[in-house]
Amino acid sequence: SAVISQKPSRDxxxxxxxxxxxxxxxxxxxxxxxYRQQPxxxxxxxxTANQGSEATYESGFVIDKFPxxxxxxxxxxxxxxxxxxxxxxxxxCSADGAGKGQETQxxxxxxxxxxx
Amino acid sequence: xQLLEQSPQFLSIQEGENLTVYxxxxxxxxxxxxxxQEPGEGPVLLVTVVTGGEVKKLKRLxxxxxxxxxxxxxxxxxxxxxxxxxxxxxxxxxxxxxxxGSGTKLNVKP
Numbered sequence: 001s002a003v004i005s006q007k008p009s010r011d012x013x014x015x016x017x018x019x020x021x022x023x024x025x026x027x028x029x030x031x032x033x034x035y036r037q038q039p040x041x042x043x044x045x046x047x048t049a050n051q052g053s054e055a056t057y058e059s060g061f062v063i064d065k066f067p068x069x070x071x072x073x074x075x076x077x078x079x080x081x082x083x084x085x086x087x088x089x090x091x092x093c094s095a096d097g098a099g100k101g102q103e104t105q106x107x108x109x110x111x112x113x114x115x116x
Numbered sequence: 117x118q119l120l121e122q123s124p125q126f127l128s129i130q131e132g133e134n135l136t137v138y139x140x141x142x143x144x145x146x147x148x149x150x151x152x153q154e155p156g157e158g159p160v161l162l163v164t165v166v167t168g169g170e171v172k173k174l175k176r177l178x179x180x181x182x183x184x185x186x187x188x189x190x191x192x193x194x195x196x197x198x199x200x201x202x203x204x205x206x207x208x209x210x211x212x213x214x215x216x217g218s219g220t221k222l223n224v225k226p
Contacts, residue, residue, distance in 0.1 A: 004158075031213075033213065033214070039155070040155075040202060040219075040221060041219060042118075042204060042216050042217065042218050042219040043159070043204070043216045044216075045213060045214070045216075048213055092158055092159075094158075094214075104147075104149060104161060104164045105149070105161075105206075105214055106161060107151075107158035107159045107160070107161075108158050109157055109158045110156075110157070110158045112156075
């Protein structure tokens with residue numbers, strides 16, 4: 001299985017500022033994803049991070065608000081821009097194509113964001 | 117509306133009881149995964165099923181993928197407090213993104 005790390009693990013930010021979350025995988029992977037999760041609830045896909053091209057965003061999420069980079073096959077960043085209290089959530093990255101087969105995704109530990 | 121519906125949403129049982137969680141859809145998936153998530157952590161993969169009708173066992177957990185690859189179930193035998201957590205199913209279509217179910221919160225009381 002892949003080992004995925006995220007930085008920071010948690011942060012408290014002021015309204016109107018931006019935060020960049022980093023996701024590092026210990027092996028090359030095909031696809032990386034960014035999710036948002038309210039505590040105790042299911043995951044909502046924000047976007048698929050594509051290596052070498054623009055990310056693919058889900059309905060309700062836009063590049064200006066959540067710019068994503070994927071410079072190589074092991075690393076991605078998600079920026080939460082111009083934050084408001086509604087952006088308080090857990091942000092998770094995941095990756096597939098690691099370990100046995102590509103029908104599985106592995107998750108990082110998440111970044112807990114509180115916006116005041 | 118969610119592509120994958122999980123039931124029940126909440127389950128509180130005594131240690132030693134059995135339980136089944138269901139994950140249903142009208143869509144066909146190339147594979148389906150089950151995860152368990154504990155507070156403060158990311159989801160941890162329990163199993164991936166890819167063949168219609170497939171049954172996989174992981175100690176006291178039994179996973180089944182429906183014959184038509186539209187649904188799945190997770191059965192836990194003799195539940196223990198360590199099984200407490202949020203259980204999530206996720207299906208993949210056309211080797212693309214994953215669709216998550218609504219989640220089942222399980223609490224096993226000692």
